[in-house]
Amino acid sequence: MNVSTDHSCVPNICGTEDRLCLKIKQYRAPCARIKVKALPPELVLRRALRAIYHTGYRLNWKKAPGSPDICFVGKKVAIFVNGCFWHRCPKCDLPLPKTHVDYWSAKFERNTERDRCSEESLRAAGWTVITVWECEVKNNPKDVAEKISIVLNH
Ligand SMILES: [Zn+2]
16 A cells, blocks of 8 residues: 555554654544544554564565565565555445545545555566455454464465
């Protein structure tokens, strides 16, 4: 997910672990009316992955199509952690905003189209692509990390 162009009001959650604390504090919901109090899902997942000794990943690795949120470059495993609202999670099936319907529909269509393109380009380049949803990570980060672990250890 290209935060800088697409989610311009959401700061990029990346950088060194030292900078992470600051980034967490800066994290705000994409829209003022949607309050986010929990940690960003990427961070929750990274913590769960580190807990089972999967470290050495790159964040938003620009050299891979679509700059996946988490990249295990050596194993060519790319992980996208999709926000349920922005990427239209099929499980949550969140309602569309009631105002500016055309704007939102077009925006969501672009997001899902971009997701599809990135995934196709990655697969074509020999990557294994894992897409996880914000709700899955929030509900059971350990489970998600373990599923990823199976792919990484394959
Ligand atoms: Zn969801």
